[in-house]
Amino acid sequence: MIKTTLEQLAIFGGKPAFEEELPVGQVNLPPWEDFERMFSGIFERGYYTNHGPLVARLESRIADTLGVRHAICMTNCTIALMVAARALELRGEVIVPAFTFPGTVQALTWAGLEPVFADVDPHTHTLSAATVAPHIGPRTSAVLGVHLWGQPCDPDQLQSLCDESGLVLFFDAAHAFGCSHRERMIGNLGKMEAFSFHATKIISGAEGGCLTTNDDELAKRARTIRNFHNAETFANVGLRINGKMSEAQAAMALLSLDQYDSNCKHNRSIFDIYRARSQDWSGVRLRDFSGHGTHNFQYAVLETANDPDAIERDVLVELLRGENILARRYFYPGVHRLSPYVESAGPISLPVTEALCEHTVQIPLGPCVTERIAHGICDVIEFATGNAPTINQRLARERSGD
Ligand SMILES: Cc1ncc(COP(=O)(O)O)c(C=O)c1O
The missing domain is CATH 3.40.640.10 (Type I PLP-dependent aspartate aminotransferase-like (Major domain))
Known part of the structure; x- marks a missing residue:
């Protein structure tokens, strides 16, 4: 079902878009x-x-x-x-x-x-x-x-x-x-x-x-x-x-x-759906891997915009996970922020890395993502990006307990 109201989102009490969980890291098993x-x-x-x-x-x-x-x-x-x-x-x-x-x-x-x-x-x-x-x-x-x-x-x-x-x-x-x-x-x-x-x-x-x-x-x-x-x-x-x-x-x-060729072909067909549908998303863009040689299309990576009217990355992740689309903040928080490096690295300036750690999201791609599922994932993202300010505000309000 395509979501048309905020209440239909699982984070606001609606039924998840998918019954089964859709992980980002999917396993290609042989027959x-x-x-x-x-x-x-x-x-x-x-x-x-x-x-x-x-x-x-x-x-x-x-x-x-x-x-x-x-x-x-x-x-x-x-x-x-x-x-x-x-x-x-x-x-x-x-x-x-x-x-x-x-x-x-x-x-x-x-x-x-x-x-x-x-x-x-x-x-x-x-x-x-x-x-x-x-x-x-x-x-x-x-x-x-x-x-x-x-x-x-x-x-x-x-x-x-x-x-x-x-x-x-x-x-x-x-x-x-x-x-x-x-x-x-x-x-x-x-x-x-x-x-x-x-x-x-x-x-x-x-x-x-x-x-x-x-x-x-x-x-x-x-x-x-x-x-x-x-x-x-x-x-x-x-x-x-x-x-x-x-x-x-x-x-x-x-x-x-x-199975490499057939797995790649499948990934590519799903990636093409994400690419076509992402043209309609505001404040979220899909990293495009095509046009630089051959590629395995193993990952679908989104970047959220640094704009108060765009969906916030963490809100998007929470919202997608509520729908059983197990999006991940991949990579977060950056290896320099993890032990043992955070203790030893000292003050360090990596502005692009820091920004990417705040704005990237990985969404599912692989054998469990059929064309129908890919469109279902896109429907959710389209609704989220189209209603970003209201969703951001409502979640912020609920979190502050108002
Ligand atoms: C960029 C990168 N390097 C290294 C590794 C480690 O690979 P392995 O699990 O085979 O040790 C991974 C694992 O996902 C990775 O994504």
Whole structure:
């Protein structure tokens, strides 16, 4: 039912627009028969982990898909970033955005490095050469860019800046499987890139991740570090870790890779509905990912306007959640505002990051969002944006108890 009065909104006592909850992080599951076939193979071989045949197959398929020399599968993206930092022999400070998932920054800390937060570009939500340059100092060894929402993180300008300054550039590509920077697939940028195959990602191993590089020596080092003893390719490295991917993870990720094209196509069709419908929303805009190369359309991200007549971000989130549309303030409050960084970072000025943390909302996109559901979500947002001042005022009044 399309809402026409304030009272029909669930936050004001109405019936939720959806009976089932619609999460933003949705899981693409393979058909059960395929899952059964893959897992009976694992049982028959009795080979469960330690660089098994499915991991080898997955590495080779990822390398082919991305056109990169080496794909090195790992337990997850966070471990992959830690291994990358060690393989690259980084020291001292690494420049990183605060507008990202905490794991990006935590990986640096676990690798014994000091994250230095740089602001992001308001149009791309990623680091840029302009935002990074002021933070380069004598102790900087690297820049860790994040291809947020699958958008390339200013790779050309950042590479030039890093080359001029003698810094290593590497990327967190957790969101970016299948995305490209113009003609170049992400996976080939910087010295190394780390992907996530978490259950909610476009390629899912339930958990999982992978490092990619075109550098043979770095690949050898990463393969050595991910295994805590000498069973694989030996490179001269010190500390190691258990970063191995299991056969079960590889099986899931291989099945997910088979479904990549159809999942992307579905995401794209839902995104196109959001894009078309968002033209009618005032004070809320959809971040558009099209037109910059290939994209996986894994995320639908809205930005609310900084305008008293526009719907407030937190009001929009509360209102949508009331309707069982489990929108998220993604990312909030920014990693620099989280422990342990909030205690150690000191006074720090990241105006664009702070503004984005106050104005971005992620809405559901993925297998559970059919065209009908997408239109239903748009109907709610259209009503909310069209009645923003009244909704803002009424919620403020109810909260103050008047
Ligand atoms: C940008 C970013 N980096 C890193 C990670 C961590 O990935 P994983 O859960 O595979 O360790 C995530 C997880 O969602 C992420 O969004």
